[in-house]
Amino acid sequence: MDAGYKDSDGYVYVMARSDDVINVAGHRLSTGAIEEAIMTSEDIAEVAVVGIPDTLKGQIPLGLCVLKHGVSKSAEEVLNHVRDVVRKEIGPVAAFKLAVIVPKLPKTRAGKIARNTVALMAAGQPFKVSIIDYG
Structure with a gap:
């Protein structure tokens, strides 16, 4: 699901994925906003932020960062x-x-970061790997 808004002229703006929200001690935080903050670093090429289970806060953010060459x-x-x-x-x-710091992030066939897979891996949950046979 996407989150966004419609302005007074009828234009629709898609701002973020609504399923990319984590609950940290009762506060709903956008992983996309955290990723945007991290990407301001001159050393980071790519980042994925996911929520991982925490007994005290419910979830806490985990940032997986790929360094620039x-x-x-x-x-x-x-x-x-x-x-x-x-x-x-x-x-x-x-x-x-x-x-x-990670060497690279898992991607979908469309080239998007596979956040659901990353979140499952980080939480120690089972995940499914799709193997594409190009041959």
């Missing part, structure tokens, strides 16, 4: 910067502490 900073330095950016842009309510 040639980044010479340490992973710790990059991830600390990413955490700071999210705290500044989204606020402490995001409780954003978990971020990792």
